[in-house]
Amino acid sequence: MPLPEDFIMQLKQNNPIESVMSSYVSLKRSSRDYVCLCPFHSEKTPSCHINVGKQFFHCFGCGAGGDVITFVMKAENLEYIEAVRFLAQRAGMSMPEEAKNNDLSRLKARILEINRMAARYFHQTLMKDSRGEKGRLYFKSRQLTVKTITKYGLGYAPDEWRYLTDYLKSQGCTEEELIAANLARHSQKGGVYDSFRDRVMFPIIDLRGNVIAFGGRIIDGEGPKYLNSSDTPVFKKSRNLFSLNFAKRSDERRLILAEGYMDVIAVNQAGFENVVATLGTALTPEQARIMSQYADEVIIAYDSDGAGQKATQRAINLLSEAGVRTKIIKMEGAKDPDEFIKKFGALRFKQLLDNSDGAINFRLSKCGNDLDLDSDTGRVEYLKRCVDVLSQIASPVERSVYISKIAKEQNISRDALELQVNSVIRKRINADKKQNWNEIRTFSEKRKTDPAAVNFPKEYKAEQGIIAYLCVHPEELSYVEKNLSPDSFLTEFHKKVYEKLISGMKESADFNILSLQSEFPADEMGKITGILSEAQTLELNRNAAEDYIRILNERREREQSAAPPSALSDDDFLSLAQKIRSRK
Template sequence: MSYNIDEELIERIHDTVDLIDVVSKYIQLKKTGSNYVGLCPFHNEKTPSFTISESKQLFHCFGCGEGGDVISFIMKIENLSFVEAVRFIAEQEGIPIMEKNPIDHKLKLQKDLLYEINREAAKFYYLNLGQNREALEYLGRRNLNKDIIKRFGLGYAPDKWDSLKNYLIKKGYEEEDIEKAGLIGKRKDNTGYYDKFRNRIMFPIIDGKGRVIGFGGRVLDQTMPKYLNSKDTLIFIKGNNLYGLNLIKRNFNLNKIILVEGYMDVISLYRNGIDYAVASLGTAFTSNQAKLLKRLNKEIYICYDSDNAGINATIKALNILDKEGLNPKVILLPKGHDPDDFINKMGLKEFEKLIDNAFNPIDYKILILRKKYNVNDIDGKIKFVKEVSVILRNINSPVEREIYIDKIAKEMEISEDAIKKEVLGNNYKNESSFSKDKYIIGRNRYNKSKIAPIKAVLEPAHLTAEKMLIRLMLESRSYYNIIKGYLNEEDFLNYESNILAKIIFDEYEKKVDLMKIANDFILVKLKQEKDLDYDLIYEIMDLNVGVLPENKNTLIKDLIKRIKISKLEMERKKILNEIKEIESKNVKDEGDVERFKLLCLELTKLDKELQSHT
C-alpha cells in the first residue's frame, strides 16, 4: 500500500477528532480547570502528571516528558508509524481515506470487505454457542465462564456444511468473497461451497487494532484434527500475528509478556489473573512474530509445553528472539504440564513463582543439555561439554562468556583452559605475540624495537577479570561505584591493571567524566609510567564487554570474587613456599620454629577464607 497520505486527511483529523475522546478510550481523565489530567499510560505513576489542553488539543506528561497531538498519542500508544497512526485514527473515527493510487484504493476496499465478513462470522459463531449444549459443557469443564467467553468472543461452528455460508449470503456477501476470507471452500466436484469450520469451538483472532482477521477452531468430534486455523488471506498471515495481541495492546501498565503455544493457554492464564500472554497461532514461532513483540518493548517470557516438542520449540524461539536483539526468559513447567493445566491445577501464586524463577536463555539451554547427558559418565561429560561449548561460543559478551566458561569448568571438574579451547576453537589464542610495533598516544609515538619471542601463555583468571572490570569502570561510573565497594586499586594484581585502576579511582574521585574522554585521557596519563606492556593496555582499551545481562551486579561480583580468590591463592602459595623453605633446613633455630607456627596459622586462616569464596 502507498505511504502517501493526503494532507487534507491530516487536516480533517486535526479539525474533527477530539484528543480527549481518543485518550479517554485508553485512560481515565478528570477535568481540572481548563485542562484534563490522568495517570500517564507511558510510564508507571501513582500521582497524575498526564495533562491535556482542550483548547490546544495537545497532551504533555510532566513525569516522563511525552507530549504532542492526537497523531503523536496514537503513534506512541499503539506503536505505529506516522502513516499507520493517521490511517488508524481515520478508520476508528469513520473518516474516509482517499487513496491516491487506484491500486491501493482497490486493495483497501478488498481488505475492508474481508474485515466485515470476519466480523459477521464472529457474531454468528458467538450467537450459536449459546444454542449448543455440548460446546457449553466443554467450555464449562475448562472453567470458562460467561465473562471470559464474552471477553475472548468465543463461539461455536454448527455441525453443518453450509450454515455460515447461508448466514453470510443472507447478509449480502458473495460466495467468492467469503472464500477469500478463508471461511468456506469449493467442493471437489465444483457443485458449490462448504463451511471450513464445523462442530468446533471457535476462537476469533483479533489484531492490535481490534479487527477480526481469522479464526482458530477446536474440534468437538475427535475424528477430525484437533485444531484448525484459518488459511492465510489478504488480511491474515499466521506467522505475522499473535493470539491475544489485542488484549496486550490495551494493557498499558504491563511490563512483561508471556509467549505460549495455544489459545487455551492464553485464556486460562487470563482467567487466573495473568492478562499478558500471547500465543503463536499453532505455528512455529517466526521472526515476524518476534518483531511484533519487539515493538511492544516489554520483558518477554517463553512458557511452552514441557514435553520434547515444547523444549525444541522453546530453543528455536530463543534463537529467533536473540536475532532480534531480545533477551527473553524461560518459564520452566514441571514435566507433563502445559500453562493451561498447570495454572488451573496449581493456581496463580505457584505460576508466579515459576515466573520469578525463570531462566535466562543460556542457563535454560545448559539445563536441557544436563538432562540430555549423564555427566557422571566420561562419554556423557565429553558430549555435554562439546554441545555446551557451541552455546557459549555464540555469546556476544566476553564478560558473560567468561563467567559461563568458569562455571562449567568448575562443575565438570575440567580446567578452564580446556573449556576455553573447546569454546573458542580456532580462535583460541594460546600464544602471545605483538601485532603492533608502534603505539600512538596523543602525539607521542611509542616504538618497540624488539619483539618479544612467541611463547605459550595461558592468561591467569584474575587478569581476565581485571581487564573486564577496568573496561567496565571506563564505560560507566555506575559500574565503578559497584566495584569500588569491594576492591581498591591495590587489589588489581597485574602491573598494567594496577596502574590503570589507580588512574580510574583517582579521576572518578575528582568527579572527572571518564565516559566521554576515557581512552585519550587515560593514555595521556600513562605517559609518565615506565615499562608498561602497551599490548595489554590496548587490549583493555579495545575490549568489547557486549551487552551485560540483567543481573549485571551479580556478574560484576563474580568477577570481583575471582580477583579476591586469585589474591588469596597467591598469598597461600607464598606461605607454602616459605613453609617448605623452613622445612628444608637441616638445622632450625628458635626463630624458624616460631615462624613455622605463625605461617601454619596464617595458612589455616587463608584456607577458611578461600572456602568462604567458593
C-alpha cells in the same frame, strides 16, 4: 481523487520515520542518521540505514526501502490508503476525503466486515442457540467464565455443512467473498460449504481490533484437533500472535509465550494479561520481531513434552536474534499452564514466572542429552556443546559467570574453557561478517541481473546518476529536461521514475521522489531508495550530469543511426518523385 499533497506532507512531518521505526526495531545512532537490524529479513549485523534528513530507510541486505508510509505498508501488510490511515490515527490526524480504494483494498475491507459478522454469529450460537450446548459444555469443562468467553468472543460452529454460509449469504455476502475469507470451501459438486463445523471457535483479532481469522478446536470425532484459517488478504499466520491485542495493554515489558489458545485464555483469566501464542505454527522470525516491540523479556511457557521442549529451543534462538531476553518456566506436576493453574492456582503460577530460569541454563541442561558423561568421549562432546552455548552469550560478565560454573562442575581449568569459548566467538564474528557481506553482495548481484545493467552497465549507471542528480539539485530541472528526453532511457523502470520526477517537480517546488509510493510497489520503492542511498557516495555536480546526459544521448543516437529507414507514406513518395522529376 488522490489524497491532497499538503495532507501527505503534514502526515510525514507528524510521523518522523525514525520515531515510527523505533517502535518496531532498536535504532543505533550513526553520525546524523541511524542503523538497525532489518525488520524484513533475519540478520545479525545492521544493514538497514535510516536517513533522517531525507526521511527514508534502505536495507543494503535485502533491498527494502522507502519513506515512512512504505515502511508501514511492509511492516503491517497494508495497502497504501490503509497505511496512510494507520499513520493518521497514530498522529491524531483526520483523514481527508479519500481516493476510491483499489480492488484489493475493497476486498480486504469486505473480508474484515464478513469476519466480524461470522464472529458475532458463532458467539451468539454458543451463548443463546440450542445448537451451541455442546460448545457451552466444553468451555464449562475447561472452567472458563462467561466474562472470559465474552472477552475473547468465543463461539461455536454447529455440525452443519452450510450453517454459516447460508447465514452470511442472507446478509448479502457472495460465495466468492466467503471463499476469499476462508470461511467456506468449494465442494466437488460445484457448491460451497462451511470451513468450520462442529468446533469451538476462537476469533483472531489484530492490534486494531479487527477479526482477521479464526481457530477452531474439535470437541470429539475425527479430524485435526485444531483447524486454523489459511492465509488471506487480511491474515498472515507468520505475522500475527493470538491475544496480542490484550497483551499490548500490559504495563510490563515482558510477555508470556504459551503454546495454544486455551493456555493463553486460561493464563489471561488467571490475571495475567501479557500472554500470547502463535497460530498453529512454530514461532517465526516475524513473530519474534513483533514481540520485541512490546517486550524486553519473554517467558516461554510451552508444554513439558518433547515437542514442547523442541519448540522452546527454537523460540529461544529466534527471540535471541530479535534482541529479546528469554526465560523458561519448569512446570512440575502439570503438562501445560492451563493444567498448572487449575491444580495449583494463580499465585503459584506467578511464583513460577518470577522464579523462571534463564535460557542459558535451559540450553546448558540439554547439552548432556544422549551422552554418557562418565566416559571421556561423552564429557568432551558435552563440553563442546557447552562451549557452543557459552559463546552465544552477549554479555562478557554473564558469560564469565557461566564459564566458571561449567568449569567447576566438570573440574577443568577455567582458563582453558574460556580460551576455547573466545576462539569460537572470534570464528562466529568473522562468519557473521562474511554472511552479511554475502547478503549485501547477493542483493547487489540481483540488481545487476537486469538485462540493461548487464548489457549496458555504463548507460544503466548514467540513468541512476541523472535521477540522483535531479533529486539532489532540483534547481537543475530545466537544464536536464532540455538536454535529456525520456526516450534516451534504456530501462522502463528508470524511464518511468525520470518522467514522474520531471512532472512532479514541475507541479511543486517541494516535490519529493519518495511521495511516489502510491504509484510504485514496495519493491520498486526499494530500488528508488537504493539510488538515493548510493547518491550519497557520488560526486553529483554539473560535470557529472553532463557526462550522464552525453552517455544516454550518444547511445540513443547510435541506435537511431543503425535503424533501417522507415517506409515513406504515399504522399511523401509522390512528393519525392516530383522533386526528382523536376531536377531532370
